[in-house]
Amino acid sequence: MVENDYINCKNISKKFGEVKALDDINFVVRKGEIHGLLGENGAGKSTLMNILYGLYSPDEGEIIIGGEKTNIKSPLDSIKIGIGMVHQVSTLVPDFTAVENIILGSEGEKFTLPISREREDIIKISEEFGLQFPADVKIKELSAGVKQKIEIVRALYGGATLLILDEPTTSLVESEFQQLLKSLKVFVDKGVTVVFITHKIKEVMEACTAVTVLRKGKVQARVPKEELGVENLVKLMFMEQDIEVTESALPKVNLPEIELSEKPVAQVKNISIIGDDTSPGLKNISFDIFGGEILGVAAVSGNGEKSIAECIIHPTMLDSGEIFIDEKSMKNNSPVEVFANGVFYTPEDRIKEGILNEGSIKENILLGHHQEDRFLKKKIFIDWKEAASAARDVIKEFNVATPDEDLSIRRLSGGNIQKAILGRAFVSPLKLLVTHNPTSGLDISTVEFIFNKLVELRNKGGAVLFVNEDLDELMIVCDRIAVLHDGELKGIFKRSEFDKFKIGLLMIGG
Amino acid sequence: MAQKNKYKSLILSNLIIYGAAIILALGVISIFVAVLGYNVLEALRTLLTTSFKSSFGFSETVKKAIPLLFATYAFTIPFMIKFFNIGGWGQMLFGGTMTVVVGLTLGPLGLPSIVMVPLLLLVGIISGGLFALLAGFLKAKYDINPIISTIMLNFTAYQFVNFIATSNIFRDPNEGHPITRRLSESSLMGFFGEIPASIILAVIAIIIVYLIMKKTRLGFEITAVGHNLTASETYGINFSKTIMVAFFIGGALAGLGGSLEMLNIHGKLIEGFAKTSGAQYGVFGILTSLVVAGNPLAVPLAAFFMSVLLVGADSLQRTMQIPVEIVFLSQAVIVMFIVIIRERYGKGIK
Ligand SMILES: Nc1ncnc2c1ncn2[C@@H]1O[C@H](COP(=O)(O)OP(=O)(O)O)[C@@H](O)[C@H]1O
Ligand SMILES: [Mg+2]
Numbered sequence: 001m002v003e004n005d006y007i008n009c010k011n012i013s014k015k016f017g018e019v020k021a022l023d024d025i026n027f028v029v030r031k032g033e034i035h036g037l038l039g040e041n042g043a044g045k046s047t048l049m050n051i052l053y054g055l056y057s058p059d060e061g062e063i064i065i066g067g068e069k070t071n072i073k074s075p076l077d078s079i080k081i082g083i084g085m086v087h088q089v090s091t092l093v094p095d096f097t098a099v100e101n102i103i104l105g106s107e108g109e110k111f112t113l114p115i116s117r118e119r120e121d122i123i124k125i126s127e128e129f130g131l132q133f134p135a136d137v138k139i140k141e142l143s144a145g146v147k148q149k150i151e152i153v154r155a156l157y158g159g160a161t162l163l164i165l166d167e168p169t170t171s172l173v174e175s176e177f178q179q180l181l182k183s184l185k186v187f188v189d190k191g192v193t194v195v196f197i198t199h200k201i202k203e204v205m206e207a208c209t210a211v212t213v214l215r216k217g218k219v220q221a222r223v224p225k226e227e228l229g230v231e232n233l234v235k236l237m238f239m240e241q242d243i244e245v246t247e248s249a250l251p252k253v254n255l256p257e258i259e260l261s262e263k264p265v266a267q268v269k270n271i272s273i274i275g276d277d278t279s280p281g282l283k284n285i286s287f288d289i290f291g292g293e294i295l296g297v298a299a300v301s302g303n304g305e306k307s308i309a310e311c312i313i314h315p316t317m318l319d320s321g322e323i324f325i326d327e328k329s330m331k332n333n334s335p336v337e338v339f340a341n342g343v344f345y346t347p348e349d350r351i352k353e354g355i356l357n358e359g360s361i362k363e364n365i366l367l368g369h370h371q372e373d374r375f376l377k378k379k380i381f382i383d384w385k386e387a388a389s390a391a392r393d394v395i396k397e398f399n400v401a402t403p404d405e406d407l408s409i410r411r412l413s414g415g416n417i418q419k420a421i422l423g424r425a426f427v428s429p430l431k432l433l434v435t436h437n438p439t440s441g442l443d444i445s446t447v448e449f450i451f452n453k454l455v456e457l458r459n460k461g462g463a464v465l466f467v468n469e470d471l472d473e474l475m476i477v478c479d480r481i482a483v484l485h486d487g488e489l490k491g492i493f494k495r496s497e498f499d500k501f502k503i504g505l506l507m508i509g510g
Numbered sequence: 511m512a513q514k515n516k517y518k519s520l521i522l523s524n525l526i527i528y529g530a531a532i533i534l535a536l537g538v539i540s541i542f543v544a545v546l547g548y549n550v551l552e553a554l555r556t557l558l559t560t561s562f563k564s565s566f567g568f569s570e571t572v573k574k575a576i577p578l579l580f581a582t583y584a585f586t587i588p589f590m591i592k593f594f595n596i597g598g599w600g601q602m603l604f605g606g607t608m609t610v611v612v613g614l615t616l617g618p619l620g621l622p623s624i625v626m627v628p629l630l631l632l633v634g635i636i637s638g639g640l641f642a643l644l645a646g647f648l649k650a651k652y653d654i655n656p657i658i659s660t661i662m663l664n665f666t667a668y669q670f671v672n673f674i675a676t677s678n679i680f681r682d683p684n685e686g687h688p689i690t691r692r693l694s695e696s697s698l699m700g701f702f703g704e705i706p707a708s709i710i711l712a713v714i715a716i717i718i719v720y721l722i723m724k725k726t727r728l729g730f731e732i733t734a735v736g737h738n739l740t741a742s743e744t745y746g747i748n749f750s751k752t753i754m755v756a757f758f759i760g761g762a763l764a765g766l767g768g769s770l771e772m773l774n775i776h777g778k779l780i781e782g783f784a785k786t787s788g789a790q791y792g793v794f795g796i797l798t799s800l801v802v803a804g805n806p807l808a809v810p811l812a813a814f815f816m817s818v819l820l821v822g823a824d825s826l827q828r829t830m831q832i833p834v835e836i837v838f839l840s841q842a843v844i845v846m847f848i849v850i851i852r853e854r855y856g857k858g859i860k
Pocket of ligand 1: 016017019020021039040041042043044045046047048441
């Protein structure tokens, strides 16, 4: 052990169900560092920090702080030993003021009001650290940047000497980011150590004095200040270190050469969506998708990839531009009208957006097709026999592990739910499948199964728009990859041009 | 095969949930009755058997069960998409009042019963439906919480009753208290013995609700929105349309209930009556709906059971001088037990 190791997480592993979120992690932070924790979405950054903060307990491993083994059972314990965390999503009460929020949950004298003494302390801390904010205005009136300052002050007020910031820049504008950078330097001067979680290399380069790169639940490397470089970090973030592992850990598919359709199945023409707090929107994007190809969309999550997937189904989301299916404009069409043109969709979050979780498999397979003539009798009655037979076809074709189509869908495992959702897309003739992160959290054999279904559609002359955050997967199964960053199309690559480094760099805006 | 087993286990779990809740609730009633110094066995027997001991008891039960059925539907159907229609009461009143207004206006034409009754029922259905649709529309268009709008509409309907009952056009000049004139004979509905003819419409309504919810695209869309709004919208179901339709159906059923009360029970509108009998159905409708967790298919049975308790409670008061409030209290207790047991020990009804 090195003398000045402050935090030392040793051999930490954590599983969520089937998903191995953390796999034998060793993570060291030294006193006075601004330590970047870098990794793609889903790499396990939040999970690791939540363990350190006491929100989750690790399945294996131990945490040593200041040379002593600790047993952190809850945030109360971690706050006591000087750990403060600002979470990815705001945890402030919107109807309280900053002062009320900071006092809420802090240990002070109970039942003493007014709170003028605490108020003064809080304002003193905020001035000391250069984090001024209006103390008596309700949180809901404040901007994201100010809220974040308040969260940081809350952690400092709790006595934090280690401050964990989970993706603090997501909702900040550039000037706010610069302000945050300044504050970070002040923290270090005042003896506070910082862990700065991000998936943006640029920020790491500007802010951090050391970096640990996580990838798929594993530590790729701990990079000291001297070795920090964009190229180096991109490689660590996106590439396997051990080629052999790559070979066995990725699914295999066979992509035969086939003719593309003469005319594009879908044309996306100059589409734009105005951005907001939660998404950068889309900035004048155009591309075509032909029958017989899988077009991947590579993006770090939060760069407009969700809008791309959704707006094809919901063209009314567009602020400008137009989408054509088979040269027919979809302008102002509802999802049902888009579906009628042979388009279907599987959403990003399979549980929240994809299923009726109290419904049966049969009802779920019907969803999205329930307005089709095939499933209706006399226009208003649902033909449940037909629905059952469609569901049985899906169960058979997509290997959904279930005794029958009447089983409640939430009884299925994640992989089987995904197979059912994907199968639903194939219930009616399909020309274009838009699918968003269909493989997230699934085991390799299921991923391979899903890939093969996409390829099958492609081989039959169908088109697939495959929006995915895992570049490895895209490179396996796509004919072309479009790269999206901050709502802009950064380029489209043919299979012969696939270059992980180049694409990875574009994904992070380099 | 799996299908059959599934239903068997569902029925069994429902029996256990409801059986346990009712037994617990009867226990609570017994404690109150005992503490107040009455004979517990006697009280329980009266409570549970009055409805079945005489034809009078039974017909009274049916008379209560019919409006209660409609009031319960009024809450249940919007509740399927997770919205509270507190306005079943107002929709009933509005449907009933409009029925009387149209009935008295058309009375002098001397139309035959076969025209008049269906016409007036339709008036009740449509006016109740439109009254509720207002709340659905306000939610869909302006995101106004239906709890608020339906409560407000309740006040409106209540004042509307009084306005009509006291207005010179409809008021019966021979009555001291503000009451409208009686509807003409051809507007009124008859009885089978002591059972009101409105039972036919109750049965039809039960069948139609079943068909809509289980067999139609509309029912599927309502169910889907209730299960997962995001997924439903993703797959093309229009939320605004669905919520408006759900409120319309709920209100239409309440309006029909109000209309039937006018045509089959009261025959006229009385100022202030809304405060007593009408309000009861509004509140008990919500209660009954909560008992069945918003499952429309279970509503008829629940409404009947609640009416048994209501009639039993009246009888307790008459024969044993036990305050009727004890039963109201224990109905609330039953609901609580059912909800607790259901949430704690798995889903029943579905
Ligand atoms: N509470 C949870 N339940 C189930 N899976 C989870 C939970 N939290 C995280 N995961 C999974 O663990 C993995 C790592 O997630 P996370 O730590 O949030 O990643 P990051 O913060 O790096 O984006 C992901 O696959 C995610 O789906
Ligand atoms: Mg995270």
